[in-house]
Amino acid sequence: MGLFSKLFGQKNQDEKAQSVTDKSFADKQPDVKTYENVVHQIVVSESLQTDLKLKLKQAFEDPRSFYDENDEFILSDRGLTFPDDALLTPKFVLIDTLQDQDQMAEIDWKEDEGEIRFAINRIMKVKNYTTLSEELKYDSLDTSEVLAKINDDELKPMDYSLEILDIDSDSYVFTAVPLEKHHEVAALFLKLK
Numbered sequence: 001m002g003l004f005s006k007l008f009g010q011k012n013q014d015e016k017a018q019s020v021t022d023k024s025f026a027d028k029q030p031d032v033k034t035y036e037n038v039v040h041q042i043v044v045s046e047s048l049q050t051d052l053k054l055k056l057k058q059a060f061e062d063p064r065s066f067y068d069e070n071d072e073f074i075l076s077d078r079g080l081t082f083p084d085d086a087l088l089t090p091k092f093v094l095i096d097t098l099q100d101q102d103q104m105a106e107i108d109w110k111e112d113e114g115e116i117r118f119a120i121n122r123i124m125k126v127k128n129y130t131t132l133s134e135e136l137k138y139d140s141l142d143t144s145e146v147l148a149k150i151n152d153d154e155l156k157p158m159d160y161s162l163e164i165l166d167i168d169s170d171s172y173v174f175t176a177v178p179l180e181k182h183h184e185v186a187a188l189f190l191k192l193k
Helices: 003-028 034-041 046-061 086-100 113-126 143-158 177-191
Strands: 104-109 158-163 169-180
Touching: 003 177, 034 158, 034 169, 046 086, 046 169, 086 104, 104 113, 113 143, 113 169, 143 158, 143 169, 158 177, 169 177
Parallel strands: none
Antiparallel strands: 104 169, 158 169
């Protein structure tokens, strides 16, 4: 075997390995059905469910349509660009659409308790769930501890659960669901991670 054959043969092997790696990565990505199941579990409005499922289908079939002429994501200022972030498009279509409808919220990692309660209550009101007291009880705790205390001490006794979706950021994205949906939604959110 000559030098070029060895080189080109090696290149072909590298391309095959990359293809297998890409396929393995793509196989781990949640599909449109997973996202539709998330929508079914966390969205209370049937019309929003229908609209969001259509948007998510579009995000899978034509992610480019969610980016402007400068390849910047159009639904929010997240710094997503096309094609680099094409695989993240469905996740942020879900999040940003639900935030626009107050069925999901995003808070900073160092948000005060008053803002956290306000964000949770916005979701609770839109979903016609019982709202939280506005009384500040945990203001000396950090954001993650406040979220956990509100969830455990206030939401769960009312049969609701706060579900946090990891976006690999220093902020918290969350929604509230009936407690009976907690395990299923938590498992689905792990798939979207």
